[in-house]
Amino acid sequence: SATYWNPAAMVQLDQKEIMGLQATLFEDTTFTFLSYAHPTAKYGVWGINMTSLSSGGFEKVSVTVDPSSPPDSPDFLSVQDLGSFDVTQQAFTLAYGKQVNKKISMGLGVKKIDNTIDTFTQSFMGVDATVFSRVNKNYRVGLAVQNAVNQAPSGSDDRLPLTIRIGNAYSLLNDR
Numbered sequence: 001s002a003t004y005w006n007p008a009a010m011v012q013l014d015q016k017e018i019m020g021l022q023a024t025l026f027e028d029t030t031f032t033f034l035s036y037a038h039p040t041a042k043y044g045v046w047g048i049n050m051t052s053l054s055s056g057g058f059e060k061v062s063v064t065v066d067p068s069s070p071p072d073s074p075d076f077l078s079v080q081d082l083g084s085f086d087v088t089q090q091a092f093t094l095a096y097g098k099q100v101n102k103k104i105s106m107g108l109g110v111k112k113i114d115n116t117i118d119t120f121t122q123s124f125m126g127v128d129a130t131v132f133s134r135v136n137k138n139y140r141v142g143l144a145v146q147n148a149v150n151q152a153p154s155g156s157d158d159r160l161p162l163t164i165r166i167g168n169a170y171s172l173l174n175d176r
Contacts, residue, residue: 003035003047006142006167007095007107008132010037010045028057037095044098051093056086060118085118097132105132109146113160126150126160141168 001019002009021033035049060082069076090113097107109128114121127149132142144167147160 001033001035001049002097003037003049003093003095003109004033004051005165006130006132006144007045007047007097007109007128008105008130009140009142010039010047010095010097010107011099011105011132012134013037013039013045015039029053029055044096047093047095047097049093049095050090052088052090054086054088054090056084058085058087058118060085086116087118088114088116090114090116093128097130103133103135106130107132122153122156122158124150124153124158124160138171139168140171142166 002012016039017035017037019033019035021031023031025031030053032052032054033049035047037045037047039045062080062082064078064080066075066078091111093109093111095107095109097105099105107128107130109130111126111128113124113126115123126147128144128146129148130142130144132140134140142165144163144165146163146165148162150160152159
């Protein structure tokens with residue numbers, strides 16, 4: 001999952017890894033995460049992931065108001081059922097991590113995020129910058145600046161939020 005959380009931490013991998021997660025959260029809502037990381041001998045670690053949150057079954061209706069009818073008249077308000085629609089948020093990330101020196105690695109993640117509600121779609125682009133350090137044999141620390149650079153959809157002032165995350169881990173029992 002480092003392709004999402006901290007691409008710099010992918011340098012810990014010794015071999016290719018694939019990860020998949022599918023969860024049904026509640027009625028007609030699913031979360032999916034797929035990730036692949038590919039370490040190389042000289043060029044660092046490359047990774048890719050797809051994250052998706054999808055909800056379906058929302059009712060689509062058309063409401064018509066007839067202002068010439070009195071409000072208590074059955075003709076004042078008419079509701080027509082137009083079926084249903086889905087809401088989907090999906091992100092694709094290309095991630096890269098490289099060991100800089102013995103203790104520090106750096107990483108980048110370039111992502112495209114699509115939000116779809118019925119027939120409306122809005123897309124964002126973002127860049128994450130990350131650092132990972134194995135301070136000693138047992139202690140690791142990471143820093144991720146998500147959406148350090150981001151591009152709003154054309155014709156919109158919407159932006160992805162700048163998010164800063166810090167994480168650490170201490171391994172006990174000889175790294176088991």
